[in-house]
Amino acid sequence: MTSPFKNAAELEKHQKQLQGQKQLPSTIAVCTSGCVAYGANRLVDAFTKAVKSRKIGDQVRIIATGCQGFCERGPLVVVHPQEWFYEKVDGKDINDILDSALKGKVLKRLLHKDAKGKTYQKESEVPFYRNQKRLLLAQNSRIDPCSIDDYLRAGGYAALAKALTKMAPEEVIEQITASGLRGRGGGGFPAGVKWKSCRAAASKNGVRYIICNADEGDPGAFMDRALIEGNPHSVIEGMIIGAWAVGHPGKPQGFVYIRNEYPLAVERLGIALEQARAAGLLGKNILGSGLNFDIQVNRGGGAFVCGESTALMASIEGDVGRPRAKHIHTVEVGLNGKPSNLNNVETWANVPLIIDHGVKWFTKIGTGDVSDNPWGGSKGTKIFALVGKVKNTGLVEVPMGATLREIIYDIGGGIRDGKKFKAVQTGGPSGGCLPESKLDVPVDFDTLVQEGSMMGSGGMIVMDEDTCMVDVAKYFVGFLKFESCGNCTSCRDGLIRLHELLEDITTGRGSEATIQLIEDLAETVRASSLCALGTSAVNPLQSTLRYFRDEYLAHVQDQRCPAKVCKELITFTIDAKKCNGCTLCAKRCPQDTIEGKKKKPYTIIQDNCIKCGICMDVCQQDAVIVQ
Amino acid sequence: MPIRFKINDVAVEAKPGEGLLDVARRNGFSIPSLCHLESVPAIGACRICLVEVRRGRRSKLTTSCNYEVLDGIEVSTDSPEIRRHRAMNLELLLARAPSSEAIRKLAAQYGVSQPRFGPIKYNPLPNCILCELCVRACTELGHHALTTVGRGDRKRIGLPFNKPADTCVGCGACASVCPTHCIPMTDTLTKRAIWGQKHDFVRCSECGAPVITKKHRDHAIATKGLPEDYYDVCQSCKQIATSQRFAAIVW
Numbered sequence: 001m002t003s004p005f006k007n008a009a010e011l012e013k014h015q016k017q018l019q020g021q022k023q024l025p026s027t028i029a030v031c032t033s034g035c036v037a038y039g040a041n042r043l044v045d046a047f048t049k050a051v052k053s054r055k056i057g058d059q060v061r062i063i064a065t066g067c068q069g070f071c072e073r074g075p076l077v078v079v080h081p082q083e084w085f086y087e088k089v090d091g092k093d094i095n096d097i098l099d100s101a102l103k104g105k106v107l108k109r110l111l112h113k114d115a116k117g118k119t120y121q122k123e124s125e126v127p128f129y130r131n132q133k134r135l136l137l138a139q140n141s142r143i144d145p146c147s148i149d150d151y152l153r154a155g156g157y158a159a160l161a162k163a164l165t166k167m168a169p170e171e172v173i174e175q176i177t178a179s180g181l182r183g184r185g186g187g188g189f190p191a192g193v194k195w196k197s198c199r200a201a202a203s204k205n206g207v208r209y210i211i212c213n214a215d216e217g218d219p220g221a222f223m224d225r226a227l228i229e230g231n232p233h234s235v236i237e238g239m240i241i242g243a244w245a246v247g248h249p250g251k252p253q254g255f256v257y258i259r260n261e262y263p264l265a266v267e268r269l270g271i272a273l274e275q276a277r278a279a280g281l282l283g284k285n286i287l288g289s290g291l292n293f294d295i296q297v298n299r300g301g302g303a304f305v306c307g308e309s310t311a312l313m314a315s316i317e318g319d320v321g322r323p324r325a326k327h328i329h330t331v332e333v334g335l336n337g338k339p340s341n342l343n344n345v346e347t348w349a350n351v352p353l354i355i356d357h358g359v360k361w362f363t364k365i366g367t368g369d370v371s372d373n374p375w376g377g378s379k380g381t382k383i384f385a386l387v388g389k390v391k392n393t394g395l396v397e398v399p400m401g402a403t404l405r406e407i408i409y410d411i412g413g414g415i416r417d418g419k420k421f422k423a424v425q426t427g428g429p430s431g432g433c434l435p436e437s438k439l440d441v442p443v444d445f446d447t448l449v450q451e452g453s454m455m456g457s458g459g460m461i462v463m464d465e466d467t468c469m470v471d472v473a474k475y476f477v478g479f480l481k482f483e484s485c486g487n488c489t490s491c492r493d494g495l496i497r498l499h500e501l502l503e504d505i506t507t508g509r510g511s512e513a514t515i516q517l518i519e520d521l522a523e524t525v526r527a528s529s530l531c532a533l534g535t536s537a538v539n540p541l542q543s544t545l546r547y548f549r550d551e552y553l554a555h556v557q558d559q560r561c562p563a564k565v566c567k568e569l570i571t572f573t574i575d576a577k578k579c580n581g582c583t584l585c586a587k588r589c590p591q592d593t594i595e596g597k598k599k600k601p602y603t604i605i606q607d608n609c610i611k612c613g614i615c616m617d618v619c620q621q622d623a624v625i626v627q
Numbered sequence: 628m629p630i631r632f633k634i635n636d637v638a639v640e641a642k643p644g645e646g647l648l649d650v651a652r653r654n655g656f657s658i659p660s661l662c663h664l665e666s667v668p669a670i671g672a673c674r675i676c677l678v679e680v681r682r683g684r685r686s687k688l689t690t691s692c693n694y695e696v697l698d699g700i701e702v703s704t705d706s707p708e709i710r711r712h713r714a715m716n717l718e719l720l721l722a723r724a725p726s727s728e729a730i731r732k733l734a735a736q737y738g739v740s741q742p743r744f745g746p747i748k749y750n751p752l753p754n755c756i757l758c759e760l761c762v763r764a765c766t767e768l769g770h771h772a773l774t775t776v777g778r779g780d781r782k783r784i785g786l787p788f789n790k791p792a793d794t795c796v797g798c799g800a801c802a803s804v805c806p807t808h809c810i811p812m813t814d815t816l817t818k819r820a821i822w823g824q825k826h827d828f829v830r831c832s833e834c835g836a837p838v839i840t841k842k843h844r845d846h847a848i849a850t851k852g853l854p855e856d857y858y859d860v861c862q863s864c865k866q867i868a869t870s871q872r873f874a875a876i877v878w
Contacts, residue, residue, distance in 0.1 A: 303778060320775070325671060325693045486757060486775070486782030489674045490712075493719040496780045497744050517743055524715035527688050527708075528674045 004280025007288040008161035011152075018153040026060045026101040027080040029141050030089075033067035033229045033264070034222070035074035039091075040064075043075055046094050060101055063144040066230015066268075067222070069137060070128050071394040073112065078123055078141045085123040086110035115413075131410040133365065134397045135381050136349050140230035145268050148275040151233040157281060159352035163241045164289040172245035172355065173199065179354045179362045180370030180379035185213055185307075185344030186427065186456040187532075188445035190374030191351075194341060198246045198331035201339035206250030209340040210243045210293070212348055213312060214258035214265070217304040218428030219479065221459035223383040224345035226395050228258070228265040231349070232272035236295065238348030240281065241355060243293040246341045254295030255335070257312050261302065269297060304429075304483035308531050309334075309342045311485065322485035323531035344457065350380055366400035367444045378444035382455070388424075388462035389416050398443070405439040408462055419464040422563075423548070427456025429476045430536035432543030433469060452543040454536065468565035469548040470555055474502040476540040484533060491534030494525035498541065507568040510556040519545065564626045567611040571627055574615075576601035578623035585615035585624065634702045641696045648676050648691040651704060658691055658704050659713070659733055661720070661806045662758030667767050669693040672758045674716045675733070679703045688712065714739055723747045724754040727807035751783050754809035759784070761801035761810060769850075770794045772822070773801055786822060797826030797840035831861035838862075 005011040028047060032040045047062045068076045073087035077097065084106050086097065093110060100107040111119045112126045120126045123141060134140075143150035151157070163172050177192025198208060212235060216224040228235060235256075243252035258266055273295055276282045282294050298316050305311045306321035313335040315321035334340025354362045363370060368377015378400035384407065387393050391413035398407055404424055408414070415421050423433040426443070432453030434441065441447055445455050463472065481495035501518050504510040522538040522545075529535050545552060554560045561569040574585070574594075579601040586594040586602055593609050596602030601623075604615065616624040629640040634656050641650040646669050651658055660676035663669055669692035678691045681701040688709070691702075703709070714737040721727075721734045722742035734740070757775070761784060765773040772792035776785040786792055797819050802810040812821040819826045819840055828837035829844050839847070844858045860868070 305778070322778075325689070327689070327694055327697075480779075482779045482781075484779040486778045486780075487670060487672055489672065489716045489719050489756070492757070492779065492782065493723060493747070496747070497719065497722075500744070521715060524712045528677055528690075528712045528716060530671050530690070 004278065004283075005287060006280065008165045011157060011161050011287060015152050015155070015158065018149055023081075024059055024061045027063060028060060028097065028101060029063050029065045029068070029078045029080060031066070031068040031074060031076040031141070032064040033226060034071045035068075035076055036264075038075045040075040042091060043077070043089060043094070046091050047098075050094055050098060054098070056098070056102065060098060063150075064146075065143065066140050066145050066228075067137075067226035067395050068123075068141040069132075069134075069226075069395040070112075070126070070392065072392050076141075077110075080142065082106070083122045083124060085112055085120065085126055085129075087112050128392045128394065128396075128411055128413070131406065132397050133381050133399045135353055135365075136227060136234070136346065136383060137230070137395065137397050139234070140226065143231065145230055145232055146271050148233060148272070148279060151231070155356070156233050156352075157237055159355035160237050160240055160281065161287060163244055163355050164287050164291060167355075169199065169245045169248050172241060175359055176245070176351065176354060177374055178359045178370070180366070180368075180374050180377055181347065181350055181354060181362070182374070182378060182445055183344060184346035184350070184382065184457065186454065188378070188455060191343060191347055193374055194331055194343070195242065195246050197329065198339050198341040201332040203250065203339050206247075207336075207338045208247040208250055208252050209335045209338055209342075210239055210246060210252050210254045210295075211312070211316075211335065211340055211342040212239055212254070212256040212295075212345060213307060213309065213342055214256055214262075214269075214345045215300045215307040215312060216259060216262075216345070216457060217307050217483075218457055218459045220387045220461055221385045221428055221457060223385055223395065223458045225262050225265050226383070227345050227349050228262070228269050232265075232269045233276065234349045234352055235269075235345055236272055236276050236282070238351035239295060240276075240286065240291075240293060241351050242341065242343070242348065244289070244291050247293070248289075248291050252291075252293050254293060255298055255316055256295060257298045257300060257306070257316060259302070260299040266297065266299060273297070303485075304480075305485045305531075305533055308533055310531070312342070313340060320485075322487055323533070325530055346383060346458070353380075367442060368446075378446070378455075382443065382458060384426075384458045384460040386412050386460050386462070388460075389419065389464040389467070390414070390462040391416050400444045401442040403440050403442055404434065407443065407460065408439070412462065415462070415464050417464075419466065421462070422465050422467055423463045423469060423472075423544075425453070425461040425463070425472070425540065426459065427454040427539070428459040429479050430454070430533070430539050431456045431459065432539045433463070433472060433547065434543070435547040438547075452546055453539065466563055466565070468506070468561055468563035469544040469551045470502060470505055470561075471563075471565050473541045473544045474499065474506060477502060477537070480533065480537045484537070485531075488529045488534055490525050490527075491529040491537065494521055494529075494534075495537055497521060498525070498538070502541075505552065505555045506561070506566040508555070508559045508566075512553075512556055514556060515545070515552055570611060571606060572604055572609060572611060572613070572615060573625050573627065574602050574604055575623045575625055576603075578621045580621055580623075582620070584618050584620070588614050588618050590614065630696045630698050632696060632698060632700045632702065635704055636701075643696075645696050646692055647678065647680075647694040647696050647702065650696055651678075651691060651702070656704050659736075660692060661730070661733070661756065662760055663692040664760060664764075664804060667760065667763035667804075670759060670763070673720065673756065675713055675720075677709050677712055677716075679706060679709060710737060713737055718742045719744070720756050723750060724756050724807045724809070727754050727756075727809070729806050730756070749781060749783075751785075752809055754807045755784055756807055757782060757784065758806060760804045760806065764800045764804045768798065768800055770796060770798070791823040795822055795824060796843040796846045797821055797824065798843045829858050831864055832859050833864035833868075834861060836861045836863075 044064045077086040077089045173195045181191045182188045306315045308323045311321040311323045366379035370376045383397045425433045477499045484491045486492045581599040591608045593605045662673040671690035671693040676691045717734040718739045722744040762773045772795035802812040826840035838861045
């Protein structure tokens with residue numbers, strides 16, 4: 001970067017210059033997002049050191065990227081330009097990778113192998129990636145998130161230049177509306193419609209707030225984190241375009257509300273904002289368009305409820321983060337009483353793509369028809385955090401309308417350890433659990449709601465036959481009773497009581513009356529709570545009651561947990577025919593409650609058994625039975 | 628321009644920005660609630676004032692206290708569905724505050740006499756239903772000596788930073804607005820004990836009865852511009868003195 005761009009032509013010139021520059025023969029991209037947990041930072045250091053000591057800095061560039069997606073196989077390394085995909089890379093592999101990059105010969109032993117033993121060279125050939133449609137995540141394994149030049153070289157900020165020089169704000173809004181882009185935070189509200197109302201809302205001094213919700217609190221979800229850690233400029237670019245469309249020629253001001261538990265995302269976002277300011281893409285008279293706009297970062301304090309828009313705004317104002325009634329929408333009266341346009345990270349990241357490639361291109365992807373009704377379908381792609389009992393866990397991006405089966409089996413590789421699929425929970429803690437019969441349901445905003453779940457922000461937790469659905473419902477209700485702001489009787493006390501009642505069922509104290517009470521109470525929690533946390537909190541509960549009622553009944557009628565999870569309802573015994581008296585279980589039992597003589601069958605004394613299952617895990621004869 | 632709309636098919640008028648519950652009550656409609664006072668901001672905590680609001684084709688259940696009235700809405704204050712959810716919320720509150728007379732009475736009207744839930748596990752202020760009237764009254768009076776602490780199942784009413792607040796003047800507004808009378812406040816002739824503090828009373832110079840806490844008097848005189856001797860004599864002695872003056876004039 002040299003000096004701030006005064007206009008779009010300067011930006012374009014710089015971009016052309018960057019694209020014309022000769023690249024080093026090899027770029028080695030190391031995932032430093034989730035892979036950090038596997039020691040990826042040490043890999044980057046070791047690579048950098050090796051490049052320095054071998055004096056090959058003029059041939060190889062090492063970059064630390066955001067999440068590349070295939071978390072299951074981390075640490076991940078991709079070698080460009082060949083796009084060689086290496087998995088489970090270790091410090092010992094560094095010199096081999098460097099050698100192979102220098103020679104231009106692929107390093108076979110680190111390539112991905114499928115179940116049949118077939119190897120794949122390129123990232124885009126690996127089944128996990130091949131079945132995805134990576135638009136938002138396309139740059140994640142290619143660019144250094146801390147380099148604005150990388151983003152510019154990949155065509156970044158071209159959409160901003162286009163919007164600011166060739167499109168009137170109203171025109172941008174029309175395009176976003178026509179694209180059918182709907183809120184990726186979970187609500188699915190058409191972004192263009194929201195922008196239009198916010199632009200139309202009265203503001204005495206012209207202040208309008210452009211807010212990015214990066215308070216991603218769903219357990220097991222990391223879509224927004226990956227976008228900010230991997231490609232922060234795409235989010236910033238979307239927000240600047242939003243400021244142009246919603247707030248120009250007034251005084252738009254930007255906020256990113258990001259959870260402080262994402263230190264790397266906070267850091268990289270801060271770096272990107274500094275770079276954008278230095279490049280004149282934030283600040284006064286952006287690209288000579290007359291738009292004045294800057295973005296401030298607010299770090300959240302850890303409350304899940306602050307992901308709710310009004311609670312988030314209260315938190316930015318410095319108040320306790322708790323929702324207020326939205327009879328008057330925040331686009332009219334939001335942060336500090338001003339019109340406020342809040343969108344999720346992923347929504348903002350979609351904006352430059354739409355402006356860049358056009359409505360036609362975007363509406364080709366996805367379901368339904370949005371040509372005269374932005375609610376008419378779900379367009380574009382959606383990122384999901386695919387986790388749980390699936391073989392290939394990671395971050396996946398698919399076109400709207402992909403089926404659950406495609407995501408779980410084609411991309412996710414099916415269920416781990418040869419077990420049977422039982423349910424998939426979409427939409428975070430307030431989403432519903434869908435059974436096998438719903439696997440061919442297309443994943444879009446409206447269908448998921450119809451089936452008793454929701455899109456949410458993109459959590460997707462796969463469960464196998466060893467999962468007790470009552471226990472699952474109890475877990476999520478327990479999470480939300482802790483995270484409720486506590487304002488409404490129905491949400492606060494309702495969830496406390498639902499958790500108690502579910503506890504009754506999982507401990508064998510429940511009856512059919514318990515189930516009836518749960519159903520009635522869940523109805524009240526849904527119908528009479530103020531914000532979406534309360535009204536959707538019972539989704540996991542109601543959906544499991546709808547699709548897995550027999551499991552609830554087994555708990556209360558036969559005092560039996562079919563998945564053998566609920567401790568009070570199971571017993572561990574030793575099959576005398578299989579036990580060879582190896583003593584392993586007796587040695588490991590923390591309660592010393594397994595007795596017997598060496599080389600003779602052992603028995604578990606039930607009174608002291610705490611059902612920890614260690615005996616079952618250590619037995620090599622499969623002699624421990626759980627009933 | 629007044630706002631015009633219907634409650635139970637009866638046309639009513641209101642000023643823009645008014646809360647639905649206030650307008651309904653003013654027009655003689657009875658809607659139960661536990662956490663609402665006209666003098667403090669509505670937050671919709673107890674969920675008992677639920678009503679159904681129809682706006683165009685859309686209809687939804689909402690609490691009436693924090694619903695700003697709109698032109699053309701159609702409100703229904705009672706229906707089997709509303710009663711069912713009010714009853715369930717009352718059952719939850721009764722389990723939280725089993726010895727509150729006010730809640731027992733209201734719950735009984737909705738057919739709830741014995742909650743199906745046991746005693747609440749965490750409620751450091753017994754019978755408190757977390758309606759926050761105390762906090763809102765204290766804040767509205769400008770003292771900010773009370774707050775909510777925590778969230779979810781660990782939410783409670785407490786003192787900022789868990790310390791008796793300097794700004795507490797011992798006015799007792801919190802205790803008097805509490806619908807379940809759960810805030811401990813003990814008065815003797817000379818002192819009032821509340822929220823871990825003891826406040827000296829100003830005693831009536833005529834009869835010796837406690838008039839107001841000294842701190843509250845100082846605060847009120849300083850902020851309201853009252854004469855220095857305003858609280859020297861209690862209200863009833865002031866009335867006696869006035870009537871005696873009257874008597875002297877008349878007879």
